[in-house]
Amino acid sequence: MDVKTPLLPRTERPIPMRRRHRFRRFHAAAFVFVLGLFWLGVNWQCTDPTHHHNHEATAKVPMEVHIMSKCPDARDCLQKLVLPAMQNVSDKVDFRLSFIGKATEEDDGVQCKHGQTECLGNILELCAAELYPNPKLYLGFTMCMERDYPNIPKKELVQDCALEHGLDFDQLNYCVSQDDGAFAMGMLRDSVTRSADLNVTTSCTVRLDSKVRCIVDDGEFVKCPGGSRPEDLVRDIKKLFDVAKGWSE
Template identity: 60%
Template sequence: MLLPSRRGLQPLKLALTVAAYLSLAALLYCSFGPHIVLPRYGSPAAESSQPHPPQAKGHLVPLEAHIMSKCPDAKDCLRDLVLPAMQKVHEKVNFTLSFIGKPTENDGVACMHGPGECLGNIIELCAQLLYPDPKTFLGFTMCLTRDYQEIPQRELIEDCALEHAIDFDRLNECATKDNSAFGVKLLRESVRRTAEAGVTKSCTVRLDDQVYCIRDGGKWTDCPHGPGVNDLVVAISKLYSA
């Protein structure tokens, strides 16, 4: 059960509260309000352990979805476009799930829907890291996204982990490793990747490093080839065969 909102606390105090909870508990179940900063934590060793985002191998076509874990547009985008397209052409793409946030001056991240969303992002990034087959981590992410309002409640995460053969303990270890430094590092790197791509809206789908389609405000925009699943499948197939 989520704790009541604590909007009266100062941002720094909120960030420290989140960090402390991550150190002591399995996952964060608290929601403090929007634009809370998760600052940089951890040792140089923790920093160097961060893997780079997956890169395309051979002639696989880069396909990337930039989302926020507690965003309704992400739910529509994954359900109606990304997931059904991946079911048809998963062997032709190098798929990456990246996250949208605001990098801060202290090397932190501000999440639009608060630290609950930051934790949801971290959980989904850990799933991608530990289970790199998109059939697993994308399915798990879609399971969470169907009930995005409940992210990051433990019961939801456990149920989705069980459904997609993900070890909850490994997921939790990743999110809380090194006093939460590892998970925050994953999120910071993902947010930085999104910022460098010039992406600001959830959900933005990029194909071959170019914006393919955007789902924003309940509508599809900037989709010159169309927002349909078959449109994306055809576009991927053409690039794969080129």
């Protein structure tokens, strides 16, 4: 495979999604797709019908969302909870988007539940956050991708979402292929390792102020103390922000 060739596949047949199924490795050696299939012992949950971190004001409330890019629960979580809340309190939130997968030590690769296309989708969304650290930009791009998650990472979808949200497609593509894929793979490994270290295995998991705030699993909002509506999340963020602001003054 010529490493200079753009790495966004034109067509990919979506990987069937099941609660437990086989996994594929994705590694940085020219982003060659490994065809071997593997079973994982961890119960990664996602039912089918960021390397970059904002370190600005210390008073902002940490919020982290852990997803898999080809997961319908990630779409529902972002669309029904995270995005509406962020539209109201983005100035009060130190936001981070992280991904769920498994780093493989034997080849410095990553296993993604829904196959190599999900690994590439995760990388594209991480690259968007790296290049455009304003959550309003990269979250908009991510939500656009998630709405059509079965087609991630088709080139046409990525181009359309980049255009819609003012992202440069060529820069995204360069981020994916930089250093023969090693740069992007490093971001993905760091992201999935972080999720694993935090014991997060369900897409989508929302963590607020270092605590699990809500989980979307099999289309249901569960483990959401204080409510699962955007206004509930906004209320909690404002309370935490006021407390943090008081401490920093």
